[in-house]
Amino acid sequence: MIVVVGSINLDMITTVGRLPGPGETVRGTGFATAPGGKGANQALAAARAGAAVRMIGAVGKDSLAAEALALLRQGGVDLSGVREAQSATGTAAILVDEAGENMIALAPGANDSVLPGDLSRAAPKKGDVVLLQQEIPLATVQAALDAAAAAGAVTVLNTAPFFAETAGHLGKADFAVANETEFDLYCEALALAGDDRAARMRAYARKTGRAIVVTLGGDGVLAATPDEMLSVPALKIVPVDTVGAGDTFCGYFAAGLGAGLPLREALERSAAAASLACLKPGAQPAIPLATEVAAALK
Numbered sequence: 431m432i433v434v435v436g437s438i439n440l441d442m443i444t445t446v447g448r449l450p451g452p453g454e455t456v457r458g459t460g461f462a463t464a465p466g467g468k469g470a471n472q473a474l475a476a477a478r479a480g481a482a483v484r485m486i487g488a489v490g491k492d493s494l495a496a497e498a499l500a501l502l503r504q505g506g507v508d509l510s511g512v513r514e515a516q517s518a519t520g521t522a523a524i525l526v527d528e529a530g531e532n533m534i535a536l537a538p539g540a541n542d543s544v545l546p547g548d549l550s551r552a553a554p555k556k557g558d559v560v561l562l563q564q565e566i567p568l569a570t571v572q573a574a575l576d577a578a579a580a581a582g583a584v585t586v587l588n589t590a591p592f593f594a595e596t597a598g599h600l601g602k603a604d605f606a607v608a609n610e611t612e613f614d615l616y617c618e619a620l621a622l623a624g625d626d627r628a629a630r631m632r633a634y635a636r637k638t639g640r641a642i643v644v645t646l647g648g649d650g651v652l653a654a655t656p657d658e659m660l661s662v663p664a665l666k667i668v669p670v671d672t673v674g675a676g677d678t679f680c681g682y683f684a685a686g687l688g689a690g691l692p693l694r695e696a697l698e699r700s701a702a703a704a705s706l707a708c709l710k711p712g713a714q715p716a717i718p719l720a721t722e723v724a725a726a727l728k
Contacts, residue, residue, distance in 0.1 A: 431481075431482050431483070431484060431554075431555070431557075431558045431559075431688070432473075432476045432481045432482065432483045432484070432558070432559050432561060432681075432684050432685060432688050433483075433484050433486065433511075433552055433554045433558050433559070433560045433561070433578075433583070434469050434470075434472055434473040434476065434483060434484070434485050434486065434487075434560075434561045434562075434681075434684075435469065435486040435487070435544070435548075435549065435560065435561070435562050435566070435570065435571070435574045436467065436468055436469015436470070436472065436473075436485075436486075436487055436541075436544075436561070436562060436563045436565060436566055437467035437468050437469040437470065437487060437520055437538070437541040437544075437563065437565035437566055438465075438467040438469060438470040438485075438487045438488070438489050438498050438499065438502075438512065438519070438520060438540070438541065439465075439466040439467035439470065439498060439519070439520040439521055439522045439536070439541070440463060440464075440465060440466065440494045440497055440498040440519055440520070440521050440522075441463065441464045441465070441466035441521075441522045441524055441673075441712065441713060442461075442463055442521060442522065442523050442524065443461065443462050443463070443464060443524045443526060443673070443711065443712060444458040444460070444461050444523075444524070444525050444526070445458060445459045445460040445461075445525075445526050445527075445711070446458050446459060446525050446526070446527055446528075447459065447527065447528055448527050448528070449525055449527045449531065449532075449533050450525070462711070462712065463497065464712040464713060464714055464715050465497060465498050465499065465500055465501045465502070465713075465714045466498075466522050466524075466673075466674070466712075466713045466714060467487075467498070467520055467522070467541065467565065468563040468565050468588065468590060468677050469485065469487050469541075469563055469565065469566070470485065470487070470498070470499075470502055470714070471674050471677035471678070471681070471713045471714055471717070472561055472563065472588070472677045472678075472680045472681040472684070473485045473502060473507050473561075473681065474501055474502055474505050474507065474681065474714050474717055475677060475678045475679075475680070475681020475682055475685075475703065475717045476561065476681040476682070476684050476685040476688075477502075477505040477506055477507050477681075478505060478681075478717050478718065478719050478720060479681060479682045479685035479686070479699075479703070479720050479723075480685060480689070480720045481684070481685035481688050481689070482508075483505075483506075483507045483508065484507070484508040484510070484511055484552045485502060485507050485508065485509055485511055485512055485552075486511035486512070486544070486548055486549065486551060486552050487511070487512050487540075487541065487544055487548075487566070488512065488513050488514070488515040488540040488541060488543050488544050488548070489512060489514060489515065489519045489520075489540050490514065490515055490516075490517055490518040490519035490539055490540045491514045491515075491516070492518055492519055494518070494519040494521065495514070495519045498519050498520075499512070501714045501715070508552075510551065510552065511548070511551040511552035513548065513551070514540075515539075515540035515543040516543075517539050517540045517542070517543060518537075518539040518540065519539055519540055520536070520537060520538050520539040520540055520541040520565075521536075521537045521539065522534055522535070522536050522537075523535045523537075524673055526671050526673060526711065529669070530669035530670055530671050530672045530708060531672065532671070532672060532673050534673075536565070538565065538566075541565055541566050542566070542567060544566040544567065544570050545567065545569075545570055546569060546570050546573035546574075548570070549570070549573060549574055549577055553577065553581070554577060554578045554581045554583040555581055555582075555583065556581055556582035556583065557582070557583070558578070558581070558583040558584070558688075559583065559584045559585075559586060559684045559685075559687050559688040560574060560575075560577075560578040560583050560584070560585045560586070561586045561588070561680060561681070561684040562574055562575065562585070562586070562587045562588065562603075563587075563588040563590060563677075563680075564588070564589065564590060564591055564592075564593060564596060565590075565591065568593060568595070568596055571587070571596070571599070572599050572602070575587065575599060575602040575603060576602070579602065584604050584605075584687055584688075585602070585603045585604045585605070586603065586604065586605045586606075586607060586680065586683065586684050586687065587600065587602075587603035587605070587606050587607065588607045588608075588676070588677075588680045589606060589607065589608040589612045589613075589616065590608075590609065590612060590676065592611075592612045592615050592616075594615070594619050597616050597619035597620050600616065600620075600638070601637070601638035601639075601640055603640060604640055604641065605640070605641045605642075605643060605683070605687070606634075606640065606641070606642050606643070607643045607644075607645065607679070607680055607683065608642070608643070608644055608645070609644070609645050609646075609647075609676060610627065610644055610645070610646050610647075613627070613630075613631070613642070613644045614627070617630045617634075620634065620637070622634055622637070627644065627652070628652060628654070628659060631644060631652060631653075631654035631659070632654050632659060634654065635654040635655055635656045636656060639656055640655075640656075641653060641654065641655040641656075641693075642654050643683070643697070645676055645679055645701075645704070646664075647664070647672075647675075648664050648667075648669075649663075649664065650662050650663040650664040650701055651664070651679075651697050651700070651701050653693065653697055655693070660693065660694055660697060662694065662697040662698050662701050663701070664701050664702075664704070664705045665701070665702055665705035665706065665726060667705050667706075667708060667709060669708035669709070670708060670709055670710060670711060671708065671710065671711040671712065671716065672708050673711075673712065673713050673716075674707055674712070674713025674714065674716055674717065675704045675705075675707045675708050676704065677713060678700075678703050678704045678706075678707040678716075678717050678718070679700045679701065679703065679704035680700075681717070682696075682699055682700040682703040682704070682723070683696055683697070683700040686699055686700060698727065699723055699727065702723050702726050702727050703717075703718055703723045705726075706718040706722060706723060706726060
């Protein structure tokens with residue numbers, strides 16, 4: 431079982447010719463809404479990878495909640511750990527330009543009400559993989575890491591969005607997953623030594639005794655464990671929309687670990703899934719099925 435503790439949003443996506451500068455207004459070329467939130471995105475990705483998934487989170491008692499949960503329901507994700515909060519369902523205002531780059535503004539809403547007590551709604555067990563991000567209160571993330579360790583579950587912590595104050599608990603996760611910018615910022619917070627990113631990743635793995643996975647966009651993925659360094663390429667694509675690619679990677683990665691795949695194979699499958707997710711607009715609607723990923727890797 432993959433247990434995802436995290437955010438659930440409704441994304442409001444505007445496509446633009448180029449991203450605006452401060453104080454600038456640009457004309458949009460399209461608008462759509464789609465289910466989102468890093469936690470929900472990752473839960474759906476794990477489900478589409480073929481895993482059994484349970485979600486812990488919160489939505490509001492409003493008209494946005496049903497749409498925010500729609501694809502999770504369709505994907506067979508167990509939503510028994512999702513409760514209704516008094517605050518509004520979380521939203522994300524997303525601008526996407528012609529090159530697929532994006533800007534995002536979050537209104538967390540009900541996600542801020544996901545507290546350590548909610549973990550009892552779907553407590554992890556030995557053999558589970560617990561997947562976390564940082565769009566819910568950080569105290570809940572830390573409590574989930576501790577609860578998973580006590581239960582003997584494997585933990586994957588996606589470090590997005592970046593918070594310097596969370597550097598101290600990254601080493602609690604069996605696998606920390608960061609993009610290159612986030613990892614470089616955490617290197618400063620953790621005072622990791624090394625002449626380049628790979629050397630600093632090795633320093634992290636030695637210091638914590640855990641693994642670090644750094645996603646590099648079109649350049650693929652690097653991973654360091656206390657015993658090895660791995661490099662995996664991305665698929666060669668022309669991106670349409672990069673929103674949700676990192677979440678697709680994390681969900682597929684957790685599913686791969688849950689299925690007992692060797693680390694390199696789990697990384698290869700996850701990197702391919704993240705590449706395919708860039709070929710369609712939106713976060714959850716773009717997440718590929720396991721059959722599509724398998725075909726791309728042939």
